[in-house]
Amino acid sequence: MPQTRKRLAGTTGTDKKGPSRKRIQTENPDGASAKMENPSPQKILASKNYGKNPGSHWLMKSEPESRLEKGVDVKFAIEDLKVQPNQTACWDGVRNYQARNFLRAMKLEEEVFFYHSNCKEPGIAGLMKIVKEAYPDHTQFEKNNPHYDPSSTKDNPKWSMVDVQFVRMMKRFIPLAELKTYYQAHKATGGPLKDMALFTCQRLSVQPLTQEEFDFILSLEEKEPS
DNA sequence: GCCAACGTTGGC
């Protein structure tokens, strides 16, 4: 089993600091209209049975550039997946409940966009598929792992992972900036990306896509970069 | 169970 490290979402926050508190709440820049009309990300995700049906599509984020987390490099680019034995790796280290629940909903053979985050050019790099459904993430029990969770027990593991296999690179890299342009246009016109989780649930590292979102993004491969 | 503020995410 390949041991790979991916950047994880979420905060386990196992070691709490001292009692000092000083952060001030950030103010909404446009003052008066503090309450947005937008439905909450949770409502959006809940409203569509995302991830509940067989044949769902997904997007998972990973960092393609080196970055140390507790002294361990969390870099994992699509090129790193490609050179694993069987081009397969376990997607470990997810420490966010919503993301974990999506991992647990994933079914064999479902397709997943490999998204490069926290890097020079963020965006969708390629396609992979689920080759093993959710099982306990071993890194939660490893004291020296950056994603060690002392609150989890082997009897009742908190965190799950899946195995993914490389399918192919995108015919061209689909940059975040381009997706965002479509998202903003579609929000106004009601196009396929109007609720895309990449923008409505910005910090979610494992997220579902509708068939329409998935198909639209694939169609961008054939288009000129905009 | 509320909610202040902490710490992380991740684009820019």
Next chain:
DNA sequence: GCCAACGTTGGC
């Protein structure tokens, strides 16, 4: 390197 956004923590 900055910092907005936001999920999580923990005092009360």
